[in-house]
Structure formats: structure tokens, C-alpha cells
Amino acid sequence: MFRFLLKRAALTLPTFAALMLITFMMIRMVPGDPIEVRRGERGISPERLAELRHEMGLDQPWLKQFWDYVVQILHGDFGTSIVSHEKVLTEFLTLFPATLELTLAAMIFAIVLGVPAGVFAAVRRGSFYDQALMGAALTGYSMPIFWWGLLLIMLVSGFWGLTPVSGRVDLIAFYYEPVTGFALIDSLLSGQDGAFLDALHHLALPTIVLGTVPLAVVARMTRSSMLEVLEEDYVRTARAKGLSPYRVIGLHALRNALIPVVTTIGLQTTTLLSGAVLTETIFSWPGVGKWLIESIFRRDYPALQGGIMLIAGMVILFNLLIDMLYSLINPRIRHGR
Amino acid sequence: MAVETAITERAQPAGPLLSFWRAFRQNRGAVIGLIIVSIVIVVAIFAPFFAPHDPIEQFRGFAKLPPAFVSGGDIRFPLGTDAVGRDILSRIIYGARISLFIGMAVMLVSAFIGVGLGLLAAAVGGIVDVIIIRIMDLIVAVPSLVLAILIIAVIGPNLTNTIIAVTIVYLPRYVRLVRASALAELSKDYVIAAKVAGVGKFRLMIVNVLPNCMAPLIVQGALGVSDAILEAAGLGFLGLGAQPPFAEWGVMLADSREFILSAPWIVTFPGLAILITVLNINLMGDGLRDALDPRLRRS
Numbered sequence: 238m239f240r241f242l243l244k245r246a247a248l249t250l251p252t253f254a255a256l257m258l259i260t261f262m263m264i265r266m267v268p269g270d271p272i273e274v275r276r277g278e279r280g281i282s283p284e285r286l287a288e289l290r291h292e293m294g295l296d297q298p299w300l301k302q303f304w305d306y307v308v309q310i311l312h313g314d315f316g317t318s319i320v321s322h323e324k325v326l327t328e329f330l331t332l333f334p335a336t337l338e339l340t341l342a343a344m345i346f347a348i349v350l351g352v353p354a355g356v357f358a359a360v361r362r363g364s365f366y367d368q369a370l371m372g373a374a375l376t377g378y379s380m381p382i383f384w385w386g387l388l389l390i391m392l393v394s395g396f397w398g399l400t401p402v403s404g405r406v407d408l409i410a411f412y413y414e415p416v417t418g419f420a421l422i423d424s425l426l427s428g429q430d431g432a433f434l435d436a437l438h439h440l441a442l443p444t445i446v447l448g449t450v451p452l453a454v455v456a457r458m459t460r461s462s463m464l465e466v467l468e469e470d471y472v473r474t475a476r477a478k479g480l481s482p483y484r485v486i487g488l489h490a491l492r493n494a495l496i497p498v499v500t501t502i503g504l505q506t507t508t509l510l511s512g513a514v515l516t517e518t519i520f521s522w523p524g525v526g527k528w529l530i531e532s533i534f535r536r537d538y539p540a541l542q543g544g545i546m547l548i549a550g551m552v553i554l555f556n557l558l559i560d561m562l563y564s565l566i567n568p569r570i571r572h573g574r
Numbered sequence: 575m576a577v578e579t580a581i582t583e584r585a586q587p588a589g590p591l592l593s594f595w596r597a598f599r600q601n602r603g604a605v606i607g608l609i610i611v612s613i614v615i616v617v618a619i620f621a622p623f624f625a626p627h628d629p630i631e632q633f634r635g636f637a638k639l640p641p642a643f644v645s646g647g648d649i650r651f652p653l654g655t656d657a658v659g660r661d662i663l664s665r666i667i668y669g670a671r672i673s674l675f676i677g678m679a680v681m682l683v684s685a686f687i688g689v690g691l692g693l694l695a696a697a698v699g700g701i702v703d704v705i706i707i708r709i710m711d712l713i714v715a716v717p718s719l720v721l722a723i724l725i726i727a728v729i730g731p732n733l734t735n736t737i738i739a740v741t742i743v744y745l746p747r748y749v750r751l752v753r754a755s756a757l758a759e760l761s762k763d764y765v766i767a768a769k770v771a772g773v774g775k776f777r778l779m780i781v782n783v784l785p786n787c788m789a790p791l792i793v794q795g796a797l798g799v800s801d802a803i804l805e806a807a808g809l810g811f812l813g814l815g816a817q818p819p820f821a822e823w824g825v826m827l828a829d830s831r832e833f834i835l836s837a838p839w840i841v842t843f844p845g846l847a848i849l850i851t852v853l854n855i856n857l858m859g860d861g862l863r864d865a866l867d868p869r870l871r872r873s
Binding site: 514 | 724804807814834842
């Protein structure tokens, strides 16, 4: 067992190495190096430029630069942003809780609505409700979420005035120290009246926007998985025993039907992170997605390099974790192949 | 001998095509999807014929005109005009060209390369297989939009580069799919029979194995078109795809952001165009999947 886990973990090492090489190379290929951009600065001398190049190691041979980069990363140093002069890791860790809060909220939104909707559609297979729910799910799946976000801002914030348009907190009304980095928890800890509600209001629309596609996927997956399970003999046995329909569906069928759903949810992480880029841009949500986009437009190579390295690294580790959990739950994966 | 039979069977396409159409027809949603997608394709191809105006012509004095069916609208601009007086309907019609072109191009190129790499990985195995699969794992590890953004950052934002970026992002799906189906086929008796008959590796993969991997590939291709359209529109919206004044749907939405409240129609229609197109391609794709490959009836 332990050997299997170790082997699975070792498999990610080449992936990490390739990831480092690719982020390193791609960022070098971007037209216009950051020093070139600075040449526009008034009164900067060629000597100073060379000095800056040297400071950042840009005058070294590529192989040496790459080696330095690998050593740096192994030391937990993901570079320094050219624009803010902050450590990329520090910047990332400051912004990441905002993204995490948003993605977690979106995932909860998707599960809490998607699983019951899928179960309901499966139980009432072929009915009007089933068709309506699955139609809605396919629409959600096809939704361009940046448009969905604009539409919701237009209706909910603009015309009905129910939620704020952007950001995580009303900065004029409330101030609290970022203890955990989660607006919902920090606002509660601050003890200010209404701060929590304010944070909740800010979170509502981005959550719906980001959660829509996963919601559709979870609902569709739950339905098809449930339909399969409902055909099984043990469900028929449970029914024949005279158990109440709720017990049969809720306890016997749902438990097994949820296994593939959990897999699907695990696979949604990258979708969520992709969606977070768009959602954060629309709602000016101060997370890593918006930060990455801004880094591109500012030609902030190290931030981009470090940011992508960190995000991809996290996804790889997360997938590894899920794989390991599976092999713990399901011995067939461990011994198969 | 086995090869002979396989080939004669392939020479009568009427049978499978007809049975496919019968199965496809069962699904009402898929037929509706097919009809609407066909309409969108026709409109896109004959855009100059359907569009009332030039998509980038600015009608001064007609800026931010509401749609014709709202009071204050002008019948000459059925869906209204945008902030600089361009006809929204014409822009959407021309935008259909761009979006469909991106969707088709991405699907064709990534399917083509994906089939090549997938078959190569399955046929050769060993270190080649490992390298191909590892690279695909790496592409999958980076969130699709983030990867597309990174590629765009390197090669620059324009229409061609959008296609390149999205193609790279979607490549792993095809490679993995083809490799998995090819590996499954390779262990079957007819392949062994072909090998015994002395069929070369290349011919074996293309003539014997590939046709049997087609069903899931076609389904993936159909769904891949809609995903590519969404991805490209997202890039356009972020300012990293097609560039203004190109009438691309994502670009139109990006332009509209500041007029959310003052001129909601500028925001509404381009997004609706994306949703309708993508939704109907997906409806069609679902139908294709059910008709071609009932085993894939999940998610």
C-alpha cells in the first residue's frame, strides 16, 4: 500500500520538472523583456540598464538561468514581482484565500443544488420536471460565464440594487484585519455589526456565476449515475422489503450513486480555477485569477511565472491527493493494471 | 481473410448511416439542435446577404440606439446599435463567422494532431507513450484558460493565435481518447488476425484500428467545437483574443461592459448569440453520443 502511494507520488516528479522547464521557457519567449520596457523611463542610462539586467540574472546563459530558477523554487522562492517588488509567493498567498473562498463557495453551491436536482430528475425520469431540469442543466453547461456575470450584475445589482457590483467588502463601511484571509470568517471575527452580511452580499453573485457550470455538470452526473443505480438488484430488494421510498433513494441508492459524482467534483477543480479568472475579472474580486491577467498586461514575468507554477503545482498535488484517496477507498484501483 | 471482411463491410456505408440517423432522430432535442446549428452555419456563410449593414461601419448620430421592438428604436437597426453606432445584428451575424470558424478550426486541428499522437502512443508504447502522456498530463494540470492566457502572452493576441492556444489546450482530450480506444482495440482478435496476416504497423493503425475509434472521437469533436467557441469568446472578452474592431462575440461583450445599465441590449444580444450557438451544438452532441456510442451515456 505504502509502496503504491510512493510510486504514484514519484510519478509527479517528472511532471514538476517539465512544468518548471515550460514556465521558464515560455516566459523567456514573451516579446519585450522587462528591462526593455523600462528603457522608456526618462533618464535611464545604458549602464543602469546593464546593471538591472545583471541584478535579475538576465545576462547569464539560459542553462545557468534555468538552474538558478530550479534551485530557487526548491528553496520555496518563486521570484519577485517586477511591479510591486514583493515576493511572488507572498503576493500569491495574500490573494489566494480570496480565490479559495470563491471556489469553495461555488463548489458548495453546485453540490447543494446539483445533487438534489439530479436525484429528483432521476426519480421522476421522463417527467416534465426531469426534462425541465436537464434542459436548464444543459443551458448552464453552455453558459458563457462572463456574459452570465454581466447579466446578473445588470439585473440583480443594477436594476434591483440587491447586491454590490464588485469587490469582497464595503471598504468605506467596514475594516477588519485579514486573520484567515476569508472575508466571511474575518468579518465574523471582527465583531462589527453587518460586516458578515456585507461579505455575504459581495460573495453571492460571483458564487452563482462561478458555480453555474459545475452545478450543471454535477446535476447531469448525479442523474445519470442515479438512473444506473436505481436499476440495480439491491435497490429492488430494498423496495421489496417495504422500505419507504425516501429510505431506498436517500440511503441505499444515493450512497452508491455519489461515487462517480465525487470523481466529477474532483475533476472540476481546473474548471473552477479557469472560471475564477473570468469571474474575478468581472467582479473585481481580488484573487489570483485577476492578478494573473493583470500580470500579463503589466509584463510582470516573474509574477506570471511564479503564479502559473504555483497554480499548476497545486492542481498536480490536488489530483495526486484525490488519486491516493481513491486507492484507499477502492482497492481495485490499487491492484488493477 | 479477416482483413478482407472488414474492408468489404466498410464499403457499404448506407446501412450504418441509416441506422445512425434513425437513432439520432429519436432525440428531439438533438434534431432541434441540428436545425438551429444549420441555420447559424448558413447565416454565417452568407453573412453579407443576411446582415443589414457593414459590421464595422459607425453610424454617427445613431449611437446606443435601442432595439427596434422597444420604443425609441429604429427599424433599420433591428437589435439596436452599440456605443459608436455600429449595427448590433450585423455584428452578431459576422461574429458567427468568426466563432464558428474558431470552433471548427480548433476541433479539426486538435483532432488531427490528437489522432496522430494518440495512435503513435498506442502503437509504439514504451518511452514514446510515456512522454506523450506526461506532456498531456502537464497541459491538463494547468487550468485551461490560464494556459491559453500564458500561450497568448507569449505569441501575442490575435485570431490565429487564439486558435493555436485553444488547440493546445484541447489537445489532451483527443490524445487520451484515441490512445485509450486504440489500446482497447489493439487487444482484440481482429487486430491480432491482421498482424498475423502481415499488415504493417502504420496500415494496421490507420486502416484497422482508427475506424473503430471513430464513434467517441466524433462525439468529442462535436462537443469540442462548442467548448472552443466558449474558450475563444472568453479570451476575446479578456482582450486576449480577436482584437477590436473585429466583430467577435467576446470582444463585443468586452466593449459593452461600461454600458450595462445605460444600454443593456449591447450586453444582452452578443451573449445570447454565444449561448444559443453553444447550447444547440451541445444538444446535437448529446444526440450524437446517444446514437453513436451508448456506452458513453454519462455526465
